[in-house]
Amino acid sequence: MSVTAPDQALAVAWEIRIDDAPVALSARGDLVAVAGAEGAVRVLDAAMGAEMGALDLPGGALDVELAPDARHLAVTGPLGYALWRRDDGCTTVRESGAWSAAAAWADGSKVAVASGRRALVLDADGAELWRTEPAASTVTDLAWMRQGRRLAVAAYGAVCCHERHTEKPVVTYPYIGSHLALAVAPTGRWICSGNQDASIHIWRTRDASELTMSGYPEKVSRLAFDESGFWLAADGAPDVTVWDFSGKGPVGTAPRSLRCHETITALAWRPGAAGHLASGGDDGTVALWHATAGRPESRLRPARELDGDGSAVAALAWAGPHLLVTAHRDGRVRAYGVPSRNAL
Numbered sequence: 001m002s003v004t005a006p007d008q009a010l011a012v013a014w015e016i017r018i019d020d021a022p023v024a025l026s027a028r029g030d031l032v033a034v035a036g037a038e039g040a041v042r043v044l045d046a047a048m049g050a051e052m053g054a055l056d057l058p059g060g061a062l063d064v065e066l067a068p069d070a071r072h073l074a075v076t077g078p079l080g081y082a083l084w085r086r087d088d089g090c091t092t093v094r095e096s097g098a099w100s101a102a103a104a105w106a107d108g109s110k111v112a113v114a115s116g117r118r119a120l121v122l123d124a125d126g127a128e129l130w131r132t133e134p135a136a137s138t139v140t141d142l143a144w145m146r147q148g149r150r151l152a153v154a155a156y157g158a159v160c161c162h163e164r165h166t167e168k169p170v171v172t173y174p175y176i177g178s179h180l181a182l183a184v185a186p187t188g189r190w191i192c193s194g195n196q197d198a199s200i201h202i203w204r205t206r207d208a209s210e211l212t213m214s215g216y217p218e219k220v221s222r223l224a225f226d227e228s229g230f231w232l233a234a235d236g237a238p239d240v241t242v243w244d245f246s247g248k249g250p251v252g253t254a255p256r257s258l259r260c261h262e263t264i265t266a267l268a269w270r271p272g273a274a275g276h277l278a279s280g281g282d283d284g285t286v287a288l289w290h291a292t293a294g295r296p297e298s299r300l301r302p303a304r305e306l307d308g309d310g311s312a313v314a315a316l317a318w319a320g321p322h323l324l325v326t327a328h329r330d331g332r333v334r335a336y337g338v339p340s341r342n343a344l
Contacts, residue, residue: 011308013323013335018042024063027319028230029070031086034315034333035061036118041075043084045317050120051336055091057082057325062101072124072233076100081113082281083126083180092126102141106148115137119153119162135160141182141189144193145205154179154193173203174209182222182270185229190245191245192221192232200234204249211251213243218238226269226277231292239299240279242291254296260287268316268324274341277305278324303344306336 006142020036027033031052032044039060043053066073073084080096081103098116105111108133110129112121118132119142135155142153148172151162156178160169180198186189193204195223200223203209224233230246240258243250262283270276275292287302294300311330319325324336338344 002093010304010324010338011335013047013202013337015334016042016049016051017331018177018333022314022329022331023061025315025317025325025327026064026066026073027233027323027325028066028068028316031066031070032317032319032325032333032335033064033066033073033075033076034327035064037061039077039101041073041082041084043073043086044333046292046323046325046335050188052085053086053089054094055082055084062231063103064101065105065111066098066126067105067108067111068215068296071090071108072105072111074103074105074111076103076113076115081115083111083122083124085124093207094126095158101139104142104144104151106144106151110148112134112142112144112151114153115141115341119151130165131167132162132169140179143182143184145184145188152184152191154182159191159193172209174191175201175210177201181221181223183223183225183232185225185232185245186188186227187190187229189229190225190249192223192225194223194234194236198236200232200236200243200252211249213250213322222264222265222267224269228273231269231275233267233269233279233291235267238264239263240264240267240277240289240291243297244292249298256291256294256296257299258287258291258293258302259299260291260302261285265313266316268318268320269325270338270341271321272341276344278316278318278327280308280316282312284308284310284312284328286313286324288338290344294306314336315320 005204020040025095039057128326181194241255264281266280286306311328
């Protein structure tokens with residue numbers, strides 16, 4: 001395993017500590033948002049780490065998402081959701097009592113939030129635009145497709161796709177099992193779910209053909225496509241697996257394997273097409289990878305390892321291509337300056 005020499009260490013741009021255990025990060029534009037398990041949300045300046053805003057979600061937080069224009073924020077939790085507006089700091093809290101696992105912005109004016117067995121689509125101020133019909137169980141994840149014109153919603157037994165103001169799905173992709181994570185390729189060609197049964201299930205949207213990658217030793221709860229839509233990173237094992245979705249996709253191929261952590265706790269692709277991936281583990285280590293190097297079945301070594309002082313990594317986010325933000329369970333949030341795309 002490679003270890004970064006001291007003179008190659010990445011510079012720490014800033015570091016803060018929040019009085020909560022972080023569970024989620026989001027970075028858009030010039031802002032970074034961190035949400036804690038007890039519901040504390042802090043909005044930070046990406047360059048300096050200075051606090052730009054704050055809110056609290058009663059009942060705790062599960063996910064936080066900044067809008068693409070960094071003018072609004074959504075945070076979801078076990079008892080509901082909240083929206084924050086940058087211009088005046090106005091916060092709208094909805095204590096629905098429904099488990100809200102995820103939020104996803106279509107653009108700066110429209111956000112989808114999971115709310116129990118439904119997905120709600122709201123404007124930036126929290127007014128409801130439309131909602132999906134109830135799913136078979138609690139919605140676990142959601143993602144926008146077709147530049148915000150179609151919403152994919154994951155719940156037990158299926159991923160359902162809805163278009164504007166359509167309560168009933170326009171397309172249903174069935175799979176008998178519990179979906180824990182949803183990833184849609186930026187190209188719109190592929191929908192992937194990470195599942196409780198230790199598998200990744202894939203649908204090609206053009207013809208609804210299916211593929212299951214099974215045999216993972218653990219449940220697959222983290223999936224992430226890179227910006228090109230050609231590479232999918234997943235947990236489910238001590239190794240991060242990276243699948244090639246170029247050409248006809250991963251059918252009949254083997255993934256690259258990235259071994260650094262005993263338990264993977266976070267994944268985040270660097271913006272751009274260089275194939276750089278950051279991963280975090282329960283030992284506090286953050287690894288940086290040339291994740292698309294080598295051939296299928298290659299076992300890759302980290303390009304760098306960042307020591308997190310032993311506290312588990314809770315979340316990772318890239319604030320542009322040159323700043324990696326890490327959040328650790330002990331409340332530390334740290335930003336590292338990262339070299340140009342052709343180097344790590």
